[in-house]
Amino acid sequence: MTVRPAFPPPPAAAHRAAPPLLVVAHGSRDPRHAATVHALTRRVAAARPGLRVETAFLDFNAPAVPQVVRRLAADGVREAVALPLLLTRAFHAKTDIPAVLREATAGLPALRIRTADVLGPSPLLTAALERRLHEAGLDDADRASTGVVLACAGSTDPEARRVIEGVARRWQRAGWRAVRPAYASASLPRTEDAVRGLREEGVRSVAVAPYVIAPGFLPDRIARGAREAGADVLAPVLGAAPELAELLLRRFDEARLPVSGLSVA
Template structure:
């Protein structure tokens, strides 16, 4: 093992190589700092070391400069190289030492106190995870829905909301927020219709990473909405809203249930099961299935199948949780189908959405996570086995 001669060392630069910082480019930061040191022949004066997590994940990548005791947040090469010369812009400084006192900029969050009083009052937190939409209206639907749920959740439980992608805060930031608010137990509940890649891989990856960073925090994981009695009440409500009598006979009507689509066979099978169960609860010619992407049949193929079966009326029923780009696209598709098939009555129902009945499902999923009966914990175990066998790289930071 190498033994460094540190007799002339004046500074020690510690570069966080924890999982979150590494995912944000810490390896590049490490090499850029070392390259700048070599270029200016400062190797004997500035020593660098890689560290594990330093509890400032929100400020990734984190670099600490001793003996000054300055903590930096590094997002670009210019900042990395400027650290060597101690001329970093103030906004990239997390902490600095002035007259023996540590100063934190007003724009910086407090961060995780790893040495907080363990005898103090502890809190449980529930972190709801929405998918996230490129349309802010879809993200706002999630936030409003969770706000409506708060009165049904124990007032002592912290309630936070985050998103998989396209919106803030992300899961990493959501977990950090729960811990900063004092939570030592976090129940992560996905607001996802079907159990596929997001709930099997992406969310477990974030939880496992957080467990590594915060070993004193207890995490549980809830299961997806999946197949539940309440979802059929919601689907029937959407049909009723467009004047469809869910208790009447409709021998010439086809319902086309439309999902987002995925490559997970089990999730596709669950979608078909939901479709078949809906058919059993309605008196219609057929309930067909279609997907907006990845899987088949496509929506066009689904419409054509309904027409081929002799349907005089087709109701497009989107199985989506929130508005977004796909719903806008579906609206345009529905108009085109109407124009191309003037002899068939084609209508588009409202998407599944955040119906009040969905609260019942999510509260049940939360209780399962709390009392240890959630299948989500098995998902975490399955994810760990998957990583051991296949490795894993995800992109939902």
């Protein structure tokens, strides 16, 4: 499988002194979640020396978004870029994060926060999925005979589901026997149903590729479904893959270009 970590320099428009990058993650009671998020943001910081990278969580973990925003303001920061650590534009991206940022900056008129786009869809995410499948034991020789379940957390947002379905269709064109989306919550089919459906179609080798960033309750549900249905391969979560670190920096740079990103102040 082709994997290609690369960290291109920022575009010319982003060469001026960079504002801090505030990565906003969902958070989880599972300690593996925060540990994975921090590993990813450390990788981002290492790939862009001199860039201030802060991490904040919507729930369950510290520091919370308002705490980090206040710290930035106290340090005299006038501009920052908030980047939702999300794969699709669903409820958290459309509602939760904008509301939290508006509330956090309401009493800080000197601080302007621009919001970057969510991570997906992107070819870099597909490359990260392929990296994880490769680590789980698949290689290019398996591609034509393997059906893949693109296992997502799930959303009630129809736009998010359409995006996931599009990712599956495009990824199948990379030579897989089949790629089918599945969801751990909110939508159907579940991972185990998608695995069984591929078997019924005559696919002999089935791999499950979690389209989630960090471990937690829903990724564990994906893994249980994969094992219960007898999937041949279960890939790890995306985690701190180099492709994700590159993608975060690309979204950060895009948000700083003219007429890009959404200001919340």
